[in-house]
Amino acid sequence: MGVIAKIALFALGISFFIFVTFFGRLPALRRTPIAWLHRLIWVHLPNGAVSLDERLTGRRVTSSCTRFFNYMMYDRHPTVLIFFLILLVGGEYFYLPTAWPQLTPLVKTTGTISILLPYLFLYLSAFSDPGTITPQNHAHEMARYPYDFSLFHPGAECATCHLLKPARSKHCSVCKRCVARADHHCIFINNCVGARNHHWFILLLLSTAVLTLYGGVLGVRLMTAEMRRRFPHWEMLPWRANGGAGMDVTDWLVVWSWGMQDGGKGTGAGVAMGAVTLLALMTSPLVWGLLGYHMWLVYCGTTTNEAMKWSDWQVEMDEGFAFRRRLDGGRTKDVKVEPAWTRWPVEAEQVLVRTEDGKPPAEGGNLPGFGEWQAVWRLRDVENLYDLGLWDNFKDVFVPGFMFRDPYVPLPEGRLRRKRKRRARKIYLA
Template sequence: MTLARNIIIFTVTVSLVTFIAFFGRLPAFRNTPIGWLHSLLVVHIPSTLRKVDIKLTNGRITNGGSRLGHHLMYEKHLAVVVFFLGLVTACATLFLPAVWYLLEWHHKLLVFTLLPQPYLFLYLSATRNNEAYINTFNHAEQMRHYPYDRILYYPGNACTTCKFLKPARSKHCSICKTCVSRADHHCIWVNNCLGRGNYKWFLALLLSTTVLLAYGAYLAYIALSPLALNHYTKYERFYRSRSQATPTSSTWPSYLAVKCRRFFAYTAVYLDVGGLRAAGVGLLALLTWPLPCALLAYHIYLLWAGMTTNESGKWSDWQDDMAHGVVFLGRRSQHSMRANQPRARRPSASIRPAPSLPDTAPPEEPLTTWPLESRHVLIRTASGQPPQTLPRCIKAVAEEDVFERVWSLAAVENVYDLGFWDNVREALLH
């Protein structure tokens, strides 16, 4: 019981800290307890330790730590890849021989199908860069994938490192040292940037890992349950003695305490009969399952909203500024929009066949294969008053006298949102 409780508390704590460290910075967690814990973990605690270290050792300890942290977070390395694949391999090597004789043939077949998938999809996420990385050879083609929405992306901006115009939805990655098409985020899990071309493999990695962990926990449960039944009497005796000692109460804390104790006791029985190799690995799979599952859920939300992780941060910035009343929306004049492109609509538009592209398209904003074009321009002003002078890229296309203050993102069209199923299809096909 004590061993089971310690294993559970340790694994849950490590999973929670990992989740907060990696995902707490996501815009979805802004102004939430997870966001606050993230800033506590990555900003306040390190800066406090740094101050103490400067007083005690003149900063020698934290200098080494920050170099290691910088290397892990901001340079290409295989540490997380090796850790993840090593963990999966070690768990499979411990777990499968311990329960193999207890499994039916169809479960054995499923194990052979599910186990290789995270390896395969991680490999594809890490190596399929042809479409994601923008270079001088594919730049012209990359410029034609997405239109500039004049909210998150404007035409005419060059990457100072790559020395070419940034295509819409692209972002320069200082770790990969290249501009990335439809940049989602740099993922240390796959040691690569996720963008057009390999994002679908990342989704497959998330899905296959989520399924594998759930299935591993389920296998441990069904393989060990017959054995655990033999120990049930021992468990019952133990549980009853604890229940009698606990006053009956209908309050939530008491109810949760009883449930937790029951879970710890059940886990102790399974650890008794299965040991760390079978029950321990199954428990680890169960407790770490929420990590890929939550990340998968977040990316399904992004697909539903028609945005990337990178864009979700930009939209959150706009939302914050709108709440302060300093954002103005202008409608693009008809003559500024491309004559042969359909106008933007709300989601659920079907993807249309690509229009033929003239060779004489202006280099800073060529015609694209995207079926929608933004009708809006957003601008934020420091004074909180409607804009008086506008940047060239906006001035060329906006009707300057129709700017109106907007308070919510609901008033703005997201031209990259085609509707959930078309967003999914677009992500899976490219």
């Protein structure tokens, strides 16, 4: 196997592994081979290794591995961030010496911008505060979103921070703090993604996606230009080679491998540019996929954390344990556990509960809401309070603070009604 093929296989393997790790738990991919592979890698293989170790060494290997794994997974450390930086810097170090002299001034300008932006957004998302909830900003953070009485209920206190959990917040076990509108803890930026850095994170994904695609396409163009000079009968599509007569696929591949190795003037630097081009083209779909997933979540008015919770609710609904009833949107709130008003323009009008026995909750309990309990079978029948529609959802992520409003000015009736139509089912492509 040639060097190029080895690099290609390695990059493909890494990309696929990251893909399975990131996407294997997505509700949309449940009952697909991706979810099955995710369970194999993250559940069955570790369990198998543990039982083997039990028999061989009495769990000595596992316990030291567990300590290392826990450190890697549940402590803040910049290992993956450094790996990401090495990929970026190393890729540019090997790519640019061959590519740069061949570029036009326009490509040099746009290329420089594409190279610099990921560093800028990496810095901003890694070193900015994701929205840490402190005693000082607690009242402010409580007023960010109302409780939806489905995913987030008033009165829950964080056992570590000893503060009431604001709606949409989550305690991060890695950062050891509560984070406002927590999306997820991202090991690539060694930071949480939350209300205050979500936009930087999405811009980091976008700039990295553009950089890998730009670098990959440009690298291919430089190589194929050289290949055409050396083999004038060669074409990008094998059946168009030799003036339309076609070309043997083996010969076509031989020209490619010449291009990747000697296209860069047959020097070591040329091989390096070819390898980086290949790596960029193969990782690009993964980055675009992650970007697409995060844009989709914003479109749905939800977060990674909440999508998981909705997925759990779908299971409860499938099994017939989910019930809902109406909630008075204008009710008087218990200000000990709930803010009197929030900056969000709508209020919850439903209560969602699960029961142990599949029967509606007994009357006379102290559950919020009024009227009959109804069984809920589908996500399309419940509201997602945090989905205001595409435009407002984007504003909430990219212009933090736009939702500020005077608590004493009631909302126009029409606005409230328009905002009522959004349903949780969007999350599931339903």
